[in-house]
Amino acid sequence: MASSDDWAAVDDWLAGQHLGKDDALDAALAANAAAGLPHIDVSATHGRLLQLLALSLGARRVLEIGTLGGFSTICLARGLAEDGRVVTLEIDPKHARIAAENIARAGQAGKVEIRQGPALETLEAMIAAGEAPFDLFFIDADKENNANYLKAALSLSRKGTVIVVDNVVRDGGVIDPDNHEPMIEGTRRAHAFVRDEPRLLSTAVQTVGSKGWDGFICAVVA
Ligand code: SAH
Ligand code: DHB
Numbered sequence: 391m392a393s394s395d396d397w398a399a400v401d402d403w404l405a406g407q408h409l410g411k412d413d414a415l416d417a418a419l420a421a422n423a424a425a426g427l428p429h430i431d432v433s434a435t436h437g438r439l440l441q442l443l444a445l446s447l448g449a450r451r452v453l454e455i456g457t458l459g460g461f462s463t464i465c466l467a468r469g470l471a472e473d474g475r476v477v478t479l480e481i482d483p484k485h486a487r488i489a490a491e492n493i494a495r496a497g498q499a500g501k502v503e504i505r506q507g508p509a510l511e512t513l514e515a516m517i518a519a520g521e522a523p524f525d526l527f528f529i530d531a532d533k534e535n536n537a538n539y540l541k542a543a544l545s546l547s548r549k550g551t552v553i554v555v556d557n558v559v560r561d562g563g564v565i566d567p568d569n570h571e572p573m574i575e576g577t578r579r580a581h582a583f584v585r586d587e588p589r590l591l592s593t594a595v596q597t598v599g600s601k602g603w604d605g606f607i608c609a610v611v612a
């Protein structure tokens with residue numbers, strides 16, 4: 391058992407054991423594919439983890455950076471406390487439109503607000519407007535900006551806020567000294583930001599599965 395085919399097969403088996411049939415998420419993936427969106431949503435098992443995180447935190451305010459077709463957004467929305475909201479930031483108007491349709495089809499439209507535009511600008515406006523702190527962040531957009539997103543997230547946090555950053559291993563590229571791709575450099579800056587920020591207690595977890603070899607940072611604001 392060593393190949394990525396095996397990781398994907400086990401992921402499918404785990405999904406069968408734990409997740410059950412999910413018409414709304416299946417429909418979202420089909421709509422994304424039909425619209426030509428890249429298939430870079432979180433896996434079904436990771437989506438459930440996002441739902442469980444929101445649920446266990448009793449989250450009422452969740453901020454997602456990077457909506458795509460709303461697969462992870464639907465998962466987060468499902469985990470919200472009664473009267474909770476997910477705000478999700480997306481630069482691409484087409485992605486935002488497909489996401490709005492998928493989220494509505496999943497019955498979550500009343501719990502989700504999509505803010506279209508460059509996330510860094512949206513975040514700066516939110517900070518300037520003095521928006522209330524969020525309970526949970528899911529950072530999953532342009533990896534080049536991850537350290538900037540972490541900094542902004544801290545400004546919109548309180549003690550106990552949880553911050554998850556996706557795709558922080560990228561096939562092991564983060565430790566390849568010859569790899570200077572902007573995404574990899576951005577991911578290294580994210581790890582360094584968290585390491586050097588005394589208000590954050592963190593870990594990073596490697597993952598294999600239907601999305602290959604990757605991982606996520608999980609940090610809590612002290
Ligand atoms: N969270 C989604 C996947 C997001 S893919 C899921 O798991 O289902 C990354 C998304 O970030 C893409 O839709 C891309 O258009 C968006 N993005 C890239 N750069 C961005 C930016 N500067 N501001 C906001 N969104 C951005
Ligand atoms: C990419 C982005 C993602 O959010 C992801 O989960 C996988 C890949 C990418 O841009 O390559």
Ligand code: MG
Pocket residue numbers: 430431432530556557
């Ligand atoms: Mg991702």
